[in-house]
Amino acid sequence: MSRSAGAHTADPCPRCLVEEIRTGSLVPAAERDAVGYTCGRCRHSWSRPIEDDLDVYDIVRADLPERTLYGTVRQVEDDRVQVLDTNSGRLLWVERWRAVLY
Numbered sequence: 001m002s003r004s005a006g007a008h009t010a011d012p013c014p015r016c017l018v019e020e021i022r023t024g025s026l027v028p029a030a031e032r033d034a035v036g037y038t039c040g041r042c043r044h045s046w047s048r049p050i051e052d053d054l055d056v057y058d059i060v061r062a063d064l065p066e067r068t069l070y071g072t073v074r075q076v077e078d079d080r081v082q083v084l085d086t087n088s089g090r091l092l093w094v095e096r097w098r099a100v101l102y
């Protein structure tokens with residue numbers, strides 16, 4: 001499963017299983033936007049749907065460019081969520097597409 005690598009959490013590629021830090025990228029779509037990932041080793045690419053049922057008090061993980069954030073949702077807006085960082089106890093807004101139910 002996932003493991004910590006510095007400030008980030010690395011995840012295995014679904015095909016070659018090599019663990020890497022992948023923050024993903026927003027892939028706009030007509031019906032439902034998604035988040036796309038590409039494996040740096042085998043070039044396999046995949047995507048996940050954006051969470052559309054996030055709610056207050058949900059536990060989420062968010063892959064930020066500088067680190068992986070774990071916390072509790074406090075507010076939900078159309079394109080962003082406010083998360084209480086479990087580590088620092090600070091509130092911060094993250095782009096909604098980065099948040100994954102944990």
Ligand SMILES: [Zn+2]
Pocket residue numbers: 013014015016017018039040041042043044
């Ligand atoms: Zn791979």
